[in-house]
Amino acid sequence: MKIIVVQGPNLNMLHKRDASHYGNFTLDTIHSLISETYPDIEFTFFQSNMEGELLEVIQRADEEYDGLIINPGAYTHTSIAILDALELCSIPKIEVHLSNIHKRESFRQHSITAKACDAQISGGKENSYLAAVHMLTLMTKTK
């Protein structure tokens, strides 16, 4: 099984962000945790601060991968372009957030992009990603 994990803007700066929302893991240590927890799955990790680069990766994802996990960062709340790209992507897709966006400022409580995903996992800090991988394994088994 091949999964792509797509990380949006500012997630490369987790080491400097508010740990009470995002936890104490850096992006690299989150990626190591995912790979170590699921050694039989082949992961590709991609992070960009640029919307266009995220779009190009999402547009091609169903040619190569069995599932997609995305944390669109702040684009969650603004990007119709990412929503449209996700809608074109025909593999199972899970939106992930480190923080519980529903407990935060009102502008973070609405996700534009979740509408194109099969599920959203929010608030588990680094464990949100582990839960998303687990969910993808279950979803692809029952396909």
Ligand code: DQA
């Ligand atoms: C986030 C939540 C977003 O509101 C924020 O802009 C982020 C991270 C999260 O993982 O909790 O950059 O997606």
